[in-house]
Amino acid sequence: MRPIVPAVVFVAVVLATALWAALGLDIQPGSGADIAFLVGALVLYAGTGFAIGQWRAIALVFVSIVVAVPFGADDDGVAVWLYVAMDTVVLWGPAMLAGIALRKFVGVVTRR
Numbered sequence: 001m002r003p004i005v006p007a008v009v010f011v012a013v014v015l016a017t018a019l020w021a022a023l024g025l026d027i028q029p030g031s032g033a034d035i036a037f038l039v040g041a042l043v044l045y046a047g048t049g050f051a052i053g054q055w056r057a058i059a060l061v062f063v064s065i066v067v068a069v070p071f072g073a074d075d076d077g078v079a080v081w082l083y084v085a086m087d088t089v090v091l092w093g094p095a096m097l098a099g100i101a102l103r104k105f106v107g108v109v110t111r112r
Helices: 006-021 032-054 055-072 078-112
Strands: none
Touching: 006 032, 006 055, 032 055, 032 078, 055 078
């Protein structure tokens, strides 16, 4: 599979998630929807890393930060992109790195 196809799918899913948020998605922390979103996002990022399988794919995690910029600030005045940036560093980036590393490992093991 060419690396561009998973990248395009990844960007489309991030944009769809942003649209969903713009339309008023309100997930309460600790709810089932919150957990489903978290697991789904982790699978998306790790799966994209695995599908692309190249270290440069880690740059895609920054797409979600750029997409979050137009959403302004929350009720406390904190910019939404700042929350997304923190999630990217703590969750999404490591998940994508794990997917890429797994793909590299599988490639090494299957060549033997």
